[in-house]
Amino acid sequence: MDPERPRFGFPKRYRLLKRTQFLAVQASPNRFVSKHLVFLFTENSLGHVRVGFTVSKRHGKAVVRNGIKRRLRSAVRHLMPELHELNLDVVIIPRVGTASRRSIELQAEAESFLQRMRRR
RNA sequence: GAGGGAGGGCGGGCAGCCGCCCCGAACCGGGGAGGAAAGUCCGGGCUCCACAGGGCAGGGUGCUGGAUAACGUCCAGUCGGGGAAACCCGAAGGAAAGUGCCACAGAAAACAAACCGCCGGACCUUCGGGUCCGGUAAGGGUGAAACGGUGAGGUAAGAGCUCACCAGCGGCUCGGGUGACCGGGCCGGCUUGGCAAACCCCACCCGGAGCAAGACCAAAUAGGGGAGCGUGACGAGGGCGGCCCGCCCCAGGCUCCCGGGUAGGUCGCUCGAGGCUCGGAGCAAUCUGAGUCCCAGAGGAAUGGUUGCCGCCCGUUCGCGGGCACAGAACCCGGCUUAUACCCCUCCCCCCUCC
C-alpha cells in the first residue's frame, strides 16, 4: 500500500481515467441509488478505490455540469480516509435536480453509500 | 435640473482550513479561465492531399481612398435615407447588353395605347340626343407605381407644339479633390417606370480538407511476403511421359526475418501577426523604435469546496434571512454576431431655470 495515506486528497490514481474503465463499471449490474445520485460499482484488484463521474448534457450547459462535478469531487474527497481502501471501481451519476444541491448534501448521500458497502 | 446621443471601464474584495492540474534536480518554488473562453458567420497561420499554364463550372465580394498576414473586418471620406439636433442607418456597380416578372384594381403596367371624357365633320333625329369617321390626352377614376412640374402663349379641342423658370438626362468644358464626388458655364434632344437579397452582365477574389489535421513508436489476434529445417508414410492434385517406376512442384508442421496496421502510447501543444511602459509617423484604423515580461496547456478533461468579515441589492417581526450577472479554455490568432446584474468615467445635443 501507499506509505503516505491520503487524507482528504483526490489525486489521479483514485480516479477512473479511460472510457473503457467507465464502460466496464457500467456493464456490471451492481448499483446503489440515493435521492440525487446513482452509484454503479464493480470490484477491482488494486487494493484501493477508484471513482469517476458521469454528468450528462441533460443537466445543462458546461458551466452547470462543471459545477456539479466540482461539488461531487469535493464530497468524495472529504470521505477519502474511509473510502479509499474499498476494492471498488465506482461511477457516480447525478440525477436531475442535482444542480441546485450543495456539496454537503451530496457528501451525506455518498456517506450512506459508504455505510452500505462496509456492511457487505 | 429633465430628456436624448456617442464611447469606455469594472465584471465583488480580503483572510483561514482542505484540495486539484501543469512546469522546474521536485514533502519547496512558479503558473493556472473570458470579455465574450459562446455561436461557428467570415478571414489567416499551421498540417496533409491535389496541382505545368490557362480557361469553364461553382461560390463569394460589390461607392472611394487607406489599414492589414487576410477578411464579408476596421479607419477616413462621398452619396442616399431618418432625426429638431447631437447622431444613427445603408449588400450603395450595371435596368438606353439581353431575358423575365409587376397579383388585385385599372382603358392602359412599359411596345405604346384610349374606358368615361373633350373637339371637328358626315348622316339620322321623336330635337333629349344617337351612329360612323377623324383629332386629342388637359380633366375623371384605379393602383405601390400612369410616360416631367408650374405659368404663359397657342388651338376646333388639345399637346414640349412653342417660350420662361424648375427638376431630370446626355455631350463638351472650367475650377477643387489621389478618388468616389462637389461647385460653375455652354450646347442638345425635349423626358427615358420599378425589381438584379429575379436570371444575368461587368470588375475583383477563392484548389480541397481540417489538430478526430498530421508525424513517430507499437502489443494481442488474424492475414500477406521471404528464408531455413523437416515431412511427403496410405492416398489425392500439377509437371516430364502413352503407362509404370522415378524425379520435381505444390500442401499441412516448426523456427526466424520483413512490411502494412488496430488497441495503446509519444509528439503536434503553446514564444505569439504576444503583453506592458515610454517615445516617433499618421485625422484615424494602423505602423514603427527602445526597454521590459514569460502569462493555462488538460486529455472522463485541473483552475475548486467550505467558513468568517466587509461591500452592494431585496425582504424584515430589527434577531436576521435570501441574493450578487452572462458564462467555463481544448491547435493558435484577426474580426463579426449573440448573452450580460450592480456600479463608475468621458464627450456631445436639445429644453427649462438662475447668474
Add this chain to the structure above:
RNA sequence: GGCCCUAUCGUCUAGCGGUUAGGACGGCGGCCUCUCACGCCGCAAGCUGGAGUUCGAUUCUCCAUAGGGUCA
C-alpha cells in the same frame, strides 16, 4: 472539438414573390345504424423569433433560437 442538415395545423407532409396556405391521420359536431365500426358531410387549428430587400415575404438575404446527423 470540427463539419453539415432541418424547421409549415396535435402528428406526417405539399406549396414558381400576390393562394381563403392544400392533403392525409388524429380531434370536434352532424347524418347513417337498434348500437358500435365502416362510410358520407361539415368545423377548428399552422408558416420558430428578429431585422432587411420588395408595392407585397411561408417563399429571397442576414442574425438568432431549437432540434437532428456525422467524424475517435
